[in-house]
Amino acid sequence: MRKTIISLLFALSGAAGIAHADTLAIQDNAPDRYVVVKGDTLWGISGHFLKQPWRWPEIWNMNRDQIKNPHWIYPGDVVVLDRSGATPRLKLLKNERAGANGEVKLSPSVRVSDLDNNAVPSIPLASIQPFLNKPLVVEEGELLTAPRIAAGPDDRVVFASGDKIYAVNMPNAKVGEIYQAYRPSQPLYDPKDPEHKRVIGHEVTYLGDVSVEKPGAVVTLRVQASKEELGIGARLVKASDAEYLNYAPHAPDHDVKGLVVSAYGSVAEAGPMTTLVVNLGSADGLDVGTVLATWKAGRPIKKESKSEPDLFTPPERSGSVFVYRVFPHFSYGLLLDSTEPVNVADEVTNP
Structure with missing residues (x-):
């Protein structure tokens, strides 16, 4: 198969659902071409050319249905920046069978499968797989x-793989279903509560998987795998069949404002590739692929006299968060492009 060239309009207006009033900005040191290699991400590739890498779907004039699972760039493809015209354009050189006119129209489509073969993912899958x-x-x-x-079947209070156990509060359990066991760890407090007392959720520790053997008022289960010991009182949640869809990044449909509630591992200062929990979810209009900006709060200006007003330095953007798992009132997001550490109670907004 011979190389074909697919031209991509670089600056578009009116892309359904993701249009912006401003023009896409090219990096000052953008290369003339970039060869895609294994391990690349769409975010990283776009960062070579765009100052706002999350806006690459606009290059394709993609609507909200099309930006799901964009499996269209693979290792060996070459992304070329064409500066010859009035409007800069990107060209993608691919090994695809050309049409009669020597060109191939590339139309990203929706897929419901996991990321196929060696297609370049939106963000590093290894960072979010757990x-x-x-x-x-x-x-x-x-x-x-x-x-x-x-x-359990005896007086033990902890269990491991292969053990038979019993659980309650499972009226809809069915034979063969898999449940995940977890135990609560530290509570998550509302960052807006000045007294730091209002609990809005709990971080939990995953313990292992159990399967239903016999439903009933008291359900019989079998421990299938244990990462840690399962104990009396451990909670259960039905295992999710949801798989990560390689969604393209996009801004929220409307203005949102929230806070960082937690950083995985309870780290005090989160850096790149850290999973953050934010207090925004599907009820706030977020979905997989939503991009949020993180902000450092302004610092108080030191006064020289009590008569001076309270003044603060302007808030400073510190990074971007790519949302990859959404619940009604919480979301998990991967911290990308951070220029300084992100802390609990830092603000998140539209990018």
């Missing part, structure tokens, strides 16, 4: 009604 179907945060109130491990 969080795609494991519980990380549960909302306040869920713990009280969640199914729980209540007993």
